Amino acid sequence: MVRSVVCETYLEEYLKALSQKQGSSIGLLVGQPSSQSKDHIIYLNKIKDDGVADQENKGLLEFDNQQISQHALVETRILPGGFYIMGIFVIYPKNVFEDATLLKKVKTMLVDMRHTFNSNPLIKGNCDELDGGEKLVFYYSSSSNVFGCKSVALKSDNLSVRPCDWKFQEQPAKWHILSTFFETDEVFVLKKNKNEDQYDTEGNLTDCVEKIKQQLEKSIVFFDGAPVDGKQLVEDVIRDKKDDPLLVHIYSPSLSTKDISLRKLESLPGILKFDGIVSSKVFVHPKNTIAEATAFIKADVIRSLMSRVQIHCDSLVQSEESLTQDTIVLNELPRRIYYPIRAKSNQILFSEYLLSEETKEIAIPHTQETLDLHLTPKELCATVEIVPEVKEEEPHDAKECDTGSADRVEGKLNMSLIGTLATITVLVIAIIVFYLTK
Incomplete structure (x- = not known):
């Protein structure tokens, strides 16, 4: 069964603009995979390579796998529940699926990305239960606007490539x-x-x-x-x-509530x-x-x-x-x-x-760097979670605590003794007065 992928049309405009601005580019596909129905791509963004100044004339083999994997990890942190990094897109003059060297490079990118997610399992970057361990590779030609998509089986020994049916559709998905x-x-x-x-x-x-x-x-x-x-x-x-x-x-x-007799101090x-x-x-x-x-x-x-x-x-x-x-x-x-x-x-x-x-304004440059998304402070909602009012406790010397405690106990004992003596004295006086007046 051929894997079916749906992407909203407005995202194609981003790809066109990117291909006109940069001759080659690598980016991430964000969406929700499905084991029974269609996969949905809801966002995509380029990865900026800080190691090369000339982005426009950069070759695909020059991209740093480690930087791509780290970017995927950082981007996964900010995704809401239900969405994952589903693969990468490649904008390049040559078709990556028709060039063995380019295809091998793309495969190593995905393998390194999977290893990074495996090393950080609590980030929940992989979703094998839905995509079977396959990641997408979407190719977009910077010279002719021709595109194609295939999946790479990362759990297979030979990293087999399988065809995919990719469609841009005007009607948006409902979430x-x-x-x-x-x-x-x-x-x-x-x-x-x-x-x-x-x-x-x-x-x-x-x-x-x-x-x-x-x-x-x-x-x-x-x-x-x-x-x-x-x-x-x-x-x-x-x-x-x-x-x-x-x-x-x-x-x-x-x-679980265990018998208190079974509990022990440790x-x-x-x-x-x-x-x-x-x-x-x-x-x-x-x-x-x-x-x-x-x-x-x-x-x-x-x-x-x-x-x-x-x-x-x-x-x-x-x-x-x-x-x-x-x-x-x-x-x-x-x-x-x-x-x-x-x-x-x-x-x-x-x-x-x-x-x-x-403050929330701090998030704007990081969002632009990670998602290639320009935001204004008004678009950031910082009221769902608030800063807790907490006070860090200070450690105390145990001897000081013991001495103070002993003094307080001794003081309480002295006050009790004085009170008892006063009560007895009043009682004796009352008895003497009773017998003298009888």
């Missing part, structure tokens, strides 16, 4: 947005680096996300307050709702309290099943959490050597903001992440 919040409040063991007396911040935070992923796998997603059969189509569930949004709630299983090097609220926005096609929508929601929460961890750790400048063992460190993960990509189908929203001290 439904599923919005929800996921709250976590967990405590985990803080681990140190092997053979070192330092804490691995990124490693510990990554372990937290992995454990939350395991928790989410056991969670149940309710739609409009009730579980829904996973085989049902989204269009069947929302058929009677008209314009009302489909309410989504995530219910996680409670922790000495730990430290603990990490991981708590907060994560916003999630997922876009589903009417032909998606509820099971697919559920998987998109869970994947978006994990992708968002892991993206925050990576962005936060990249921003750290404080040396871990300056932290003493009893120091309490506050790691504020960045918050999520949303913005439209101006898709003609509807208001599809991508996201960006801001550190606590950053």
Whole structure:
């Protein structure tokens, strides 16, 4: 069966403009794959190569695979639930499918991209359950505007190439947005680096996300307050709702309650309290099943959490050597903001992440660099998640705490003794007066 891919016509205008401006270009295809129906491309953007100044006369073999893979990883962080990097597009005078050298280069790009996603599994870059491990290669001629598309089976030994049916269509696809919040409040063991007396911040935070992923796998997603059969189509569930949004709630299983007699005290090097609220926005096609929508929601929460961890750790400048063992460190993960990509189908929203001290204007140059998308501050919605008001606690010396506590206890004992003596004295006086007046 030939894989069918649908792309909105307005995106072809971007390709035409890019081919006229640059003779050769590499970019990413963003969309939603389907195991049963058509694949949908909702966005595409070029990758800027900082290593070569002359972009217009650059050959395809000069593009850096590692830079393309890293760009794909960064771009995946800002995608909402339900969307993935589905492959690459190539603008070049020669047909990449008719030149063995060029085709081999394109294959290595996709292989390196897959390896990068495999090295960052919590970013949820691969979606083998929907695309079977195949990525798309879309070729657009910069000389004749001729185009073609094929898929590369990255899980096969010979990286076989298969034909695809690519169509630009005027009628936009319809997408439904599923919005929800996921709250976590967990405590985990803080681990140190092997053979070192330092804490691995990124490693510990990554372990937290992995454990939350395991928790989410056991969670149940309710739609409009009730579980829904996973085989049902989204269009069947929302058929009677008209314009009302489909309410989504995530219910996680409670922790197992063991017999208190089986519990034991354990000495730990430290603990990490991981708590907060994560916003999630997922876009589903009417032909998606509820099971697919559920998987998109869970994947978006994990992708968002892991993206925050990576962005936060990249921003750290404080040396871990300056932290003493009893120091309490506050790691504020960045918050999520949303913005439209101006898709003609509807208001599809991508996201960006801001550190606590950053304003939303900071996201504009990064969005332009990553997506080749020009935004204004008014288009950025930074009210879905807010900056939490938190205060970092200060460590105290244990001896000072013990001394102070003992003094307070001793003071309380003295006051009790004085009160008891006073009561006895009053009682004796009352008895003497009673007998003297009798």
